[in-house]
Amino acid sequence: MKNNGKQHVALLFGGNSSEHDVSKRSAHNIYDAMDKDKYDVSLFLMTKEGYFMSHEGSKRVFDGEPEEVVEKDEMAKLDMANPIAPIFNLQHADNVDVFFPIIHGNLGxxxxxxxxLRLLNKPYVGSAVLGSSMSFDKDITKKILTLANVANTRYELLTPRTQERYSYDALAKELGSTLFIKPANQGSSVGIHKAENAEEFNEGLRDAFRYDDKVLVEEAIEGPRELEISILGNRQPIASKIGSIQVPASDEFYTYDNKFVDASAVKFDIPVAISTQLADEITKMALDAYEALGLKGMARIDFLVSKDDKPYVGEVNTLPGFTNISLYPQLFEASGISYTDLIDRLIELAIDEHEYQSKILYDFKPLDPKDQDI
Structure with a gap:
């Protein structure tokens, strides 16, 4: 913490995924909401090439200068032949107290x-390495949830080695005639396809394998409602109220376009009117999933609910969006936690988790009766 009593927070955003621009919007909203009487904020934009701009360059992007113009100036300042050049700016971030990554998708x-950030031994907002990586991989997520008895949709995993074993007819017989095809490690509905015949199935697979070498083929839930819940906390997490998403009738699912390109026809119901029984079941499932995946700080968990009110975990998002239409902050706003208070809590949780983890031993030390439990 600086001599002025403020915490120095480094906001990391951008990245090389399809959500690069979404991350920039999320970061700008977070920056605007942060109480500048509490925080000094440094900005670090990760370019699509994978290096971090300086605070000055990142601020120029925030202030509206085209990223491509700023990037040329910033690249000239860095020796890109140096293997540590991409993280040079982070290593020399002056007296950072907390890092706040909001890099959606790949790398974030x-x-x-x-x-x-663990190597830098600094507190950071959100889940650690394992929880993040497991939750990002839809296949691993579903395997962990199944072991924890948290309901999720049935699926088969296809890889380049195994895909020839699976035809549309064989999978339709097992999972139903309507199938959803998803790259295992992608976000924002990129590479997702609905298939109701062999031609759609083969074309969907061809596209999905462009984004990952693991592809899930999932069953469809009849007449599903898409419900969302936000989680906040470390060892004693809390859940928000539940919201719903209604996509236009012309769209078969919540696509990339109606998430980020034109959301004008998407309707959000926050909080959604559902039975107490269903709300309690979704809340318990979300908290169970959060714990099973070892998550910290925050997550938004998406559910599909069938016509007979059976909920299934759809996806787990460990760095959810903070744009003007993002559900994570909206759900907590509806639950009585303002956007600014939410940012404060996330920073406090980052410091709390770093202090907690610092007490865990990685080398042998004889037990001293005077030692206190963590």
Whole structure:
């Protein structure tokens, strides 16, 4: 903490995924909501090439200068032949107290940036390496949830080695005639396809394998409602109220376009009117999933609910969006926690988790009766 009594927070955003621009919008909202009487904020934009701009360059992007123009100036300042150049700016971030990564998708949610911040031995907002990487991989997520008895949709996993074993007819016989095809490690509905015949199935697979070498083929839930819940906390997490998403009738699922390109036809119901029984079941499932995956700080968990009110965990998002239409902050706003208070709590949780983890031993030390439990 600086001499002025403020905490120095480094906001990390951008990245090389399809959510690069979404991350920039999330970061700008977080920056605007942060109480500047409490925090000094440094900005670090990760370019699509994978290096971090300086605070000055990142601020120029925040202030509206085209990223491509700023990037040329910033690249000239860095010796990109130096293997540590991409993280040079982070290593020399002056007296950072807490890092706040909001890099959606690849490199941000898959445990990569969390590993770097652990090496820097700094507190950071959100889940650690393992929780992040497990939750980002839809296949691993579903395996962990199944072991924890948290209901999720049935699926088969296809890889380049095994895909020839699976035809549309064989999978339709097992999972139903309507199938959803998803890359295992992608976000924002990128590479997702609905297939109701062999031609759609083969075309969907061809596209999905462009984004990952693991592809899930999932059953469809009849007449599903899409419900969302936000989680906040470390060892004693709390859940928000529940919201719903209604996509236009012309869209078969919540696509990339109606998430980020044109959301004008998407309707949000926050909080949604559902039975107490269903709300309690979803809340318990969400908290059970959060614990099973070892998550910390925050997550938004998406549910599909069938016509007979049976909920299934759809996806777990460890770095959810903070844009103007993002559900994570909206759900907590509806639950009585303002956007600014939410940011404060996330920073406090980051410091709390770092202090907690610092007490865990990694080398042998004889037990001293005077030692206190963590």
């Amino acid at each position: 949610e898959d445990g990569t940036i969390q590993g770097l």
